[in-house]
Amino acid sequence: MLALSGCGGAAAEPASGPPAAAPSASSSTSSSTSSPAASSAPAGTTAPVAGSSSVVDPAGVPEPTAVAIPALGVRSDLLDLGLTADGSAEVPEDFDLAGWFTGGGRPGSRGPTVLLGHVDSTAGPAVFYALRDLRPGDAVEVTVADGSVARYAVTGTEQVPKDQFPTAAVFGATPADVLRLVTCTGEFDRGARSYLDNLVVTAERVG
Numbered sequence: 001m002l003a004l005s006g007c008g009g010a011a012a013e014p015a016s017g018p019p020a021a022a023p024s025a026s027s028s029t030s031s032s033t034s035s036p037a038a039s040s041a042p043a044g045t046t047a048p049v050a051g052s053s054s055v056v057d058p059a060g061v062p063e064p065t066a067v068a069i070p071a072l073g074v075r076s077d078l079l080d081l082g083l084t085a086d087g088s089a090e091v092p093e094d095f096d097l098a099g100w101f102t103g104g105g106r107p108g109s110r111g112p113t114v115l116l117g118h119v120d121s122t123a124g125p126a127v128f129y130a131l132r133d134l135r136p137g138d139a140v141e142v143t144v145a146d147g148s149v150a151r152y153a154v155t156g157t158e159q160v161p162k163d164q165f166p167t168a169a170v171f172g173a174t175p176a177d178v179l180r181l182v183t184c185t186g187e188f189d190r191g192a193r194s195y196l197d198n199l200v201v202t203a204e205r206v207g
Helices: 167-171
Strands: 064-069 074-079 098-101 114-116 139-144 149-161 178-189 194-205
Touching: 064 114, 139 178, 149 178
Parallel strands: 074 098, 114 178
Antiparallel strands: 064 074, 064 139, 098 114, 139 149, 149 194, 178 194
């Protein structure tokens, strides 16, 4: 079963924990699937929307290269993330950068496109620190390798214990062009040097 390799990674307790919990929106990740400041992103062309053309295979569309979340003032290039030796999903080594799980979807194809990032480190907040502040309708923009931009709107969030992580629901194939953002949250386990929960934000393609 695919799981996360962990998104703690701090050598000691982080300098600042995740933001205080806010009322959570209804989540679109609760049902399983069949298997496992202003944005500086280019505002030019738009990546194709899955279902609007014959392109549905992720291998047939450009890779995502950057993500922007205007409501949070976040903009990050994307690292390529694969699997670790034990079969779990990698997480970024750089706390200031988000990463794209290359075994999943891509904008313009069937989903999901899964992006992972840290919430914080011993140095302070990391790239996805404020992810919990996202609300339904907030925009997430993903730039792909040809320079076009895929635009998504947040539909919901879900906080889940890491030991009950819904792998199929988060990583499993979807017929639609869906985006998922994943980070850590919850109580910090000093012994494991990791948070006990994950926060999953789901967004659907709008342009």
